[in-house]
Amino acid sequence: MKRILALLLVALMAVSMLSALADEPRNITLAVWWDMYYDSDDEGWEANPGATGKESDIMRYDNVKVIEDTYNVTFEFVNPTYAGTIDSLNNSILAGEPDFDIYTVELGWGVPAVMNGLACDLRDVLDPDDPLLSHEDPIMNFVDLSNGAVSLLYAKGAENQVDHVYNLAFNLQMIQEANLEDPRDLVERGEWTWDKFREYCQVLTRDIDGDGVIDVYGYGGWLGDFLPYWFMSNGTYIAATATENFSSAEVGETLKFLQDLYITDKVAYPIPEESGWDVCRWLYRDKKVAFCTTTTWILDSYKDYTEADPNLDFDMVFIPYPIGPSGNAETNSTQLANSNYWLIPSNVEDPKLVYNVLRQYVNWFQGDTELRDDPLELEWHYVTTSNKFDLQEYNFDVMMEYGSRTMVDFLQIFINDIPFRQFLDGEYTPAQLQEQYKQVVQDNLDQLFG
Numbered sequence: 001m002k003r004i005l006a007l008l009l010v011a012l013m014a015v016s017m018l019s020a021l022a023d024e025p026r027n028i029t030l031a032v033w034w035d036m037y038y039d040s041d042d043e044g045w046e047a048n049p050g051a052t053g054k055e056s057d058i059m060r061y062d063n064v065k066v067i068e069d070t071y072n073v074t075f076e077f078v079n080p081t082y083a084g085t086i087d088s089l090n091n092s093i094l095a096g097e098p099d100f101d102i103y104t105v106e107l108g109w110g111v112p113a114v115m116n117g118l119a120c121d122l123r124d125v126l127d128p129d130d131p132l133l134s135h136e137d138p139i140m141n142f143v144d145l146s147n148g149a150v151s152l153l154y155a156k157g158a159e160n161q162v163d164h165v166y167n168l169a170f171n172l173q174m175i176q177e178a179n180l181e182d183p184r185d186l187v188e189r190g191e192w193t194w195d196k197f198r199e200y201c202q203v204l205t206r207d208i209d210g211d212g213v214i215d216v217y218g219y220g221g222w223l224g225d226f227l228p229y230w231f232m233s234n235g236t237y238i239a240a241t242a243t244e245n246f247s248s249a250e251v252g253e254t255l256k257f258l259q260d261l262y263i264t265d266k267v268a269y270p271i272p273e274e275s276g277w278d279v280c281r282w283l284y285r286d287k288k289v290a291f292c293t294t295t296t297w298i299l300d301s302y303k304d305y306t307e308a309d310p311n312l313d314f315d316m317v318f319i320p321y322p323i324g325p326s327g328n329a330e331t332n333s334t335q336l337a338n339s340n341y342w343l344i345p346s347n348v349e350d351p352k353l354v355y356n357v358l359r360q361y362v363n364w365f366q367g368d369t370e371l372r373d374d375p376l377e378l379e380w381h382y383v384t385t386s387n388k389f390d391l392q393e394y395n396f397d398v399m400m401e402y403g404s405r406t407m408v409d410f411l412q413i414f415i416n417d418i419p420f421r422q423f424l425d426g427e428y429t430p431a432q433l434q435e436q437y438k439q440v441v442q443d444n445l446d447q448l449f450g
Contacts, residue, residue: 161403
């Protein structure tokens with residue numbers, strides 16, 4: 001009898017231990033290659049060196065406790081480095097044992113991962129009426145791909161809307177000094193077109209000191225920043241689907257327009273062969289261009305606030321791109337940046353739990369979208385071009401409008417495979433460039449989509 005009781009006691013203890021183990025929180029890991037906040041290892045909102053203790057900082061920190069209590073998990077950011085993230089994505093998932101529950105990815109390697117079955121398709125996980133699947137979730141969204149997979153995720157809201165927008169901007173004082181009508185008024189009347197833009201650039205391009213060398217160009221920018229936007233201003237794209245569109249008439253119109261700026265009119269700052277991106281992103285600050293393509297993270301990187309640098313005695317105004325002959329001001333999209341997205345790997349344990357944890361992490365504002373989208377909460381996205389509050393608000397509204405209509409042109413992934421700089425130097429006609437490189441575009445798409 002004692003032996004039987006002893007065995008029963010051991011069995012009960014074993015059951016109790018198994019029950020305790022079952023109640024142990026699962027650690028949900030998210031792979032990212034820079035510092036992120038907040039996770040279960042942080043002990044206060046002060047853990048983020050960029051936090052100031054404002055309401056959103058505290059809510060973001062408190063949200064970790066919400067995640068832990070709601071889902072019985074801990075939540076951890078892990079930095080395997082950029083290269084390590086790619087290696088883990090391509091190897092551990094393929095082996096059937098993903099290293100992480102969530103991966104941060106870029107489009108260039110995130111899309112092939114999805115197309116090759118390395119990502120969980122949330123159509124197979126979520127309820128059919130889940131608002132995410134119809135793009136109606138106010139918290140999360142996904143990138144539409146040709147196979148329909150709901151896999152590449154990103155957060156909805158003002159920050160994402162403005163973060164990826166490369167704005168057309170102009171030096172307000174240069175416009176005024178040239179006695180030109182404010183382009184914002186032309187936008188309001190529906191008269192902001194490619195032809196009008198060329199007229200403005202011709203007036204604004206000047207040899208100030210009379211030495212035969214142009215000192216100020218009408219337009220300037222880095223081709224990697226501006227190319228997709230000019231195609232979209234004409235209602236077109238190059239590589240937004242699995243079939244190339246580089247050979248289309250609308251793309252040909254756009255190429256002709258760009259060559260008119262750079263070669264025919266000579267009103268666009270020539271793109272240097274070396275360090276072109278660095279030179280071209282500084283042009284507006286050095287007052288070498290009247291119009292430019294820029295974005296808030298570029299402005300912030302160079303600390304180009306008027307109040308922070310009194311030497312900047314001008315204002316930059318964000319404005320919609322002028323409309324091409326095949327474009328439409330009401331429907332033209334803006335480029336969805338080759339920035340960072342999330343995917344949940346295939347073979348992950350309980351993918352619905354993982355998705356719910358990710359969604360709750362994003363939902364730090366607890367559904368209060370007015371707080372999430374408050375311009376003053378976005379800090380450097382908001383105050384970038386002037387110390388005039390009304391101009392800040394105008395620029396922010398332009399970014400929000402553009403950021404509400406996005407598409408993906410995968411040209412950004414293989415843009416260096418096409419000699420656009422040489423094209424803008426006149427080494428190809430539009431027809432020659434299209435004919436010689438349409439297959440290059442298609443080959444890249446075939447590789448991308450599998």
